[in-house]
Amino acid sequence: MIPAPFDYVAPSTVDDAVRALADAGEDAKILAGGQSLLPVLRLRMAAPTTVVDLTNIDELRGVRDDGDALVIGAMTTHHDVRRDPLIAEHAALLARATDTVADPQVRHRGTFGGSLAHADPAGDLLAPALAMDTEMVLRGMDGTRRVPAAEFFADFFTTALDPSEILTQVRVPKFTGWQAHYEKFNRVAQAWSIVGVAATVRTDAGAIAEARVALTNMASVPVRARGVESALVGQPATA
Numbered sequence: 001m002i003p004a005p006f007d008y009v010a011p012s013t014v015d016d017a018v019r020a021l022a023d024a025g026e027d028a029k030i031l032a033g034g035q036s037l038l039p040v041l042r043l044r045m046a047a048p049t050t051v052v053d054l055t056n057i058d059e060l061r062g063v064r065d066d067g068d069a070l071v072i073g074a075m076t077t078h079h080d081v082r083r084d085p086l087i088a089e090h091a092a093l094l095a096r097a098t099d100t101v102a103d104p105q106v107r108h109r110g111t112f113g114g115s116l117a118h119a120d121p122a123g124d125l126l127a128p129a130l131a132m133d134t135e136m137v138l139r140g141m142d143g144t145r146r147v148p149a150a151e152f153f154a155d156f157f158t159t160a161l162d163p164s165e166i167l168t169q170v171r172v173p174k175f176t177g178w179q180a181h182y183e184k185f186n187r188v189a190q191a192w193s194i195v196g197v198a199a200t201v202r203t204d205a206g207a208i209a210e211a212r213v214a215l216t217n218m219a220s221v222p223v224r225a226r227g228v229e230s231a232l233v234g235q236p237a238t239a
Contacts, residue, residue: 003041010053014060014139014168017052022141022164024050030166031055032075032114035106060113060168063087070172074113079104081112091172093180093200093212097128100184100196113167116152119159119221122192124184126153127222131198131214134172140165153221175212178202179237184216193217203237 007024011017021028029048031037032055040046054060060075063084070086081087082098101107101115101124115125116136130149138145140162147160154160161167180200184193196216202209211232213225 001042004044004047006048007050010056012056014057017054017166018139018141020052026163028052033110035110036118068174072112072170074167076112078107078110090174090176093128093198096180097124097182097198100124117159117167119153119157121220122217124193124196127198127214127216130222130224131212132172134170136167137169138165139168156220175200206237208232208235208237
C-alpha cells in the first residue's frame, strides 16, 4: 500500500530537528532507522503531516565514555551497539540483548534510540534499559531534560516524550565486571518476544552480591523484578 502524502524534512542539527518538529505540530513523526515507522506508513496505520528525518544528524551517533556512565547516541544502530568495545566491557547486558534483535539487516538499519522511543512492550531493549537504570536525554524547545527509564516507558507505545521532543542520548551506568544474559522466548527465530528476561549480576567470592532483573512483554511496559533481585542476593553463583 502507498503511504498517505506528507511533508519531509531532513535537518542536519538537533536544534533544527527540534524546531522542525515544533513547527509541524502533533501530527509529525520522527524517522530514525525506519524499521518501525515505515511499515505503519505503508499500511496507513499512521498518517503524519510531516516526517522529520534524523539521518543527517551526526551528533546523534556513537558511544562515548562519560566517567561513571556510557553515553549512547540515539541514532546509533543496533549493529554498532552490539560491536562496541565500551558496551562489551561496561554494559554486557545491552550487548547480549541487542544480539537478539531481529536479523542482521534490521540491526544495520534500526537504531538504539528509535527502539526505546517506539516503546513496543515486546521490544528486546526496553527491559535491559530498565534493569540498568538508564536515563533518557530529551531535547525540546524548552531545553534538555533527563528522564529515568522507570519513568520514560508510560504505556503501550507511549513514552514521556512530548510531541516536540527528541530522544538524543541514552546514559547507561557502568556495570563493569557484571555477568549478564538475555533470554528471549518466541515462536520462530528473529521474531518478537513472547516473553523475555534480562538479568545482570555482580558476584563476590562465589556469591551474588547484586542483581538486576527485568521482564519483556509481561505488561504494557517493561517490569522490574525486584523481588527476584532481592532473593538472588547472597545466593551461590551457580547454575
